[in-house]
Amino acid sequence: MxxxxxxxxxxxxxxxxxxxxxxxxxxxxxxxxxxxxxxxxxxxxxxxxxxxxxxxxxxxAEFQYGHQSVDRGFDIDLINDEVEQVINEVAAGNGYVPGSEEDIIKHAYDYYMAYDFENEEIPADLMAMIEAVDGVTTVDELLAVDAQLVRDYGMNGMLQAAPDINPFNPQEKVVRFYQLSTVMNTGFTDIRDQVYALDNIKSDAAVIMNTRGYDQDTCDEYGTELAFLALDLYEATDLDAAEDGLNYSYYHVYTADEINEIFSNIDLASYLTDIGLTSPSTYTYCSNDPSQMQALNAILVDENIDALKTWELGLLYSQYMRYIAPHYTQLASYTGRDYSTPEEQAITEISTMFKAETDYLYVQEFxxxxxxxxxxxxxxxxxxxxxxxxxxxxxxxxxxxxxxxxxxxxxxYVTAMDLERHETEKYADIYGANYYELTLNYQRVNSRDIAASINEPVSRTEPQMYMQDFNACYQPSYNNVTITAAITNAPYFxxxxxxxxxxxxxxxxxxxxxxxxxxxxxxxxxxxxxxxxxxxxxxxxxxxxxxxxxxxxxxxxxxxxxxxxxxxxxxxxxxxxxxxxxxxxxxxxxxxxxxxxxxxxxxxxxxxxxxxxxxxxxxxxxxxxxxxxxxxxxxxxxxxxxxxxxxxxxxxxxxxxxxxxxxxxx
Ligand SMILES: [Zn+2]
Structure with missing residues (x-):
């Protein structure tokens, strides 16, 4: 983020x-x-x-089907082919160190090829989380489940709280409340620009609640309530801050007492502890949209619980849609059809889901x-x-x-030479029995890492981008420039x-x-x-x-x-x-x-x-x-x-x- x-x-x-x-x-x-x-x-x-x-x-030059542009300098196919080569080579090999980048990719490839997304039951623990969200009756219960989804299911959570650097003191880590930009995948800019945005929130919410067995009137009611909450949040959201992300004049920092006062309706300290930020009273906090935080606090009350749990289910479904959608005809339109071969799909999947793993190997090779x-x-x-x-x-x-x-x-300067292997032992026990379990365990390790980073010193030589992305960037708080490996291709270099x-x-x-x-x-x-x-x-x-x-x-x-x-x-x-x-x-x-x-x-x-x-x-x-x-x-x-x-x-x-x-x- x-x-x-x-x-x-x-x-x-x-x-x-x-x-x-x-x-x-x-x-x-x-x-x-x-x-x-x-x-x-x-x-x-x-x-x-x-x-x-x-x-x-x-x-x-010719446009490829479906593309809006064709570049002379930037050849995405070249990079994709190189990453594909890395994945194929690793998938074809064996005998890797457990928990190594290679071993994760190898397992991911084999597991992915073997997983039958169409016919496999919804994983029992995922179903249990869906039921847990649906069963909440208070905001406290909801936030307890939400925290579990952040900690164990790789989600950002309703409060979008995560470690970042304090822009006013770049040696210090803070807990940042990232600005919310969507509700039910409908953006606040859509609410501003499109007449039907609130209807979309309502109908998407209703579809999801329908899979939980609620009658149509109840689904519509929950959807309508959520659309109103989204409108409240939208009205409080500073879209200038959203659209001018590099303008740090929007940023504010808070003490623990000040942030607790803003989130007066909830037990923020317990929530943060639950997501792994274990010393809430000692942290500094940060946001670039104070007014949105206040609006978020205002809607986190028990009388909104039906709409709030609908929102949470929307977040959960969205993240795990491919495991859920095949079991509900209502969700048929929420997953696209993929006409590429299973091998191609595995490559695409691994190069996105396990990008941090392919990155080191890509650098070694290219x-x-x-x-x-x-x-x-x-x-x-x-x-x-x-x-x-x-x-x-x-x-x-x-x-x-x-x-x-x-x-x-x-x-x-941060270059591909600054990229190091991850700590192998941390990942040694993540494999589980199938693709779902592997991705879940993998995300759990990563969520714990993200939470633990609040206690680690700021590193100015950690790459700010994936080395297989064709890009470069300047980061003002670190005062560093990251130059990826991919951009060292001709004609650039x-x-x-x-x-x-x-x-x-x-x-x-x-x-x-x-x-x-x-x-x-x-x-x-x-x-x-x-x-x-x-x-x-x-x-x-x-x-x-x-x-x-x-x-x-x-x-x-x-x-x-x-x-x-x-x-x-x-x-x-x-x-x-x-x-x-x-x-x-x-x-x-x-x-x-x-x-x-x-x-x-x-x-x-x-x-x-x-x-x-x-x-x-x-x-x-x-x-x-x-x-x-x-x-x-x-x-x-x-x-x-x-x-x-x-x-x-x-x-x-x-x-x-x-x-x-x-x-x-x-
Ligand atoms: Zn620039």
Whole structure:
């Protein structure tokens, strides 16, 4: 449940071109509404660099069935194939150490293949939990069962309480109440945006209660009551806090006494003890939505017990649907049909359910010390690049610059080499008799680990992402950058490629993530990772805000997709700044045009992507990243090194008048 600033690589890709360059369509025979796509002239680097580099890709790329985008830089099939290879190799072997990653995968594979989800009875202990939830008559009883579901059944629980770091004191662990975002799988944003959202809650709730043998009137009544509770929670929910997850101004910390006062209707200490957080009176607590916590407390009263137990059953059914649904015709539509082979299904299952286990083996097989050394060397170079930029930023006061340099020095890189094997003994007895028991026992070990982590010191070198995910992230409280193994694939990084090509690929990504340390959100964390906006003097803050405003204007006014849609400069500011700072950093490490051409070309290559119109429009509306064409062209159009390398002149598509250009550091 950690928040990270990952680069986006999975959705919302681009076919859009900048204003004046869009694909022309004309109706030749209006009666048949046929469209002819006119071939575009090849783009000049000086007019549309993104298309100049990616035209051939656009001409040949094809959407896979059901996909909204196709990427040039990011090949999900490659990673999936590699993970599949790991699982198949392990499944075919034997003689593993009990409790090891290999042994868990081997058992999971064999058990999964043998489990008959259609015909196997609902596991007796699961049925007992369903009956226990259905049988509660008070909130105290409900929370006792809820705690058991958290501890033993891998659920998050109604209160969503779990250890996290205190953003105001990153050395300290806190119990965080994660903001609730759904009731019965209907999101609070759905309640805001859709007329039928409350009806969906009601009807889903009614279906579930129907499987418990209640008559239709009772089911409807419980469903209606739950919909009203959901509405209460929705009205108290701070959706701005939900949608602006990186804005730590929403966060509050509480003492044990203060949090007990907020949850006045329940025995919070017993609940927390039950889920394994054994010293509630000694912890600090944290939430980014105090008003929602109060509303949650208000609905946790015995008179709501029917609606509350309906909600709990919904959570339980949702988590274990595939064991439950085959036994109730009412639930037929809640499980999809899977037409892939059993072997393929086993691979998909293990690569999601046991991802933490495949991760270490994936690294062993597909990541080398040579790659790590080259990667870390590049990280050090990028740090030096930033050091020079920050030193040169004389528009900041001496004190602020000095603190930013310390913050830069303190940044840790976390790579695949930091991933360690898990403690084998902990998992040695988890196998049980079948797939259900294995997954249950596995989750139990993990829930106990999560609870126990409240007492462990904060580790700044623990990977924040799975190494088989194609991504990288900056975490402001840890002040670290995680770089996965998967993203060290070409074209991002290739041990055999030249330095500047790699610098324009993965180097750009790393510089982007380091750039987040200084973006408009994360700059509010000081050099120790403490969220404290007051560390920056008012004068420097005014200067930063003025530059922020220029950046917002630059991106909003100069760039569109389809010639119509402008990016939201505020929404994308942090990401745009990370990109711009990164480009200024990596170009500062080059010495001549040849090196810069390699760098720019790979930068435009890694973002090469084609996607459906609707995906692009969605991205402009909701994503904190600008669409790829803007990520590339808008950044290059304001970097001097690009103008020099390609001799961009007034009248060229990439040209922006000097007085309208912006800079992150200069
Ligand atoms: Zn980012």
């Amino acid at each position: 950690k928040r990270t600033l990952g680069i986006i690589l999975t959705s919302s890709m681009m076919m859009a071109l900048m204003a004046g360059c869009s694909v022309e369509m004309q109706d030749t025979e209006p009666s048949e509404s046929e469209e002819v796509i006119v071939e575009l002239e090849p783009a000049r680097a000086q007019d549309d660099y993104y298309r100049y580099v990616n035209q051939e890709f656009f001409d040949t 990541y080398s010390p040579e790659t790590d050394a080259a990667l870390r060397g590049m990280c050090d170079d990028i740090k030096e690049g930033y050091r020079a930029l920050i030193n040169g930023a004389t528009w900041l006061s001496e004190d602020t610059r000095a603190e930013l340099l310390i913050k830069l020095d303190n940044i840790e 290739d041990i055999n490629a030249d330095y500047y090509t790699n610098l324009g690929g993965l180097g750009m990504v790393i510089a982007h993530e380091i750039g987040h340390a200084f973006d408009s959100n994360c700059i509010l964390f000081d050099s120790t990772g403490t969220y404290d906006p007051s560390w920056i003097s008012q004068d420097d803050m005014d200067t930063l805000v003025a530059r922020n405003e220029q950046a917002v204007t630059y991106f909003e006014e100069n760039f569109t997709v389809f010639g119509v849609y402008h990016v939201d400069g505020e929404q994308t500011l942090g990401e745009n700044y990370a990109d711009l700072g990164a480009m200024e950093c990596i170009t500062s490490l080059t010495h001549n045009d040849e090196e810069r051409v390699l760098l720019f070309e790979n930068f435009a290559t890694i973002w090469g992507e084609m996607s459906t119109d609707s995906a692009i429009i969605d991205q402009v509306a909701y994503d904190c990243h600008s669409p790829a064409v803007i990520r590339v062209n808008a950044v290059l159009s304001t970097v001097d090194a690009f103008y020099e390398t390609y001799d961009v002149q007034e009248g060229d598509g990439m040209y922006i008048a000097p007085e309208n250009r912006i800079s992150r550091w200069y």
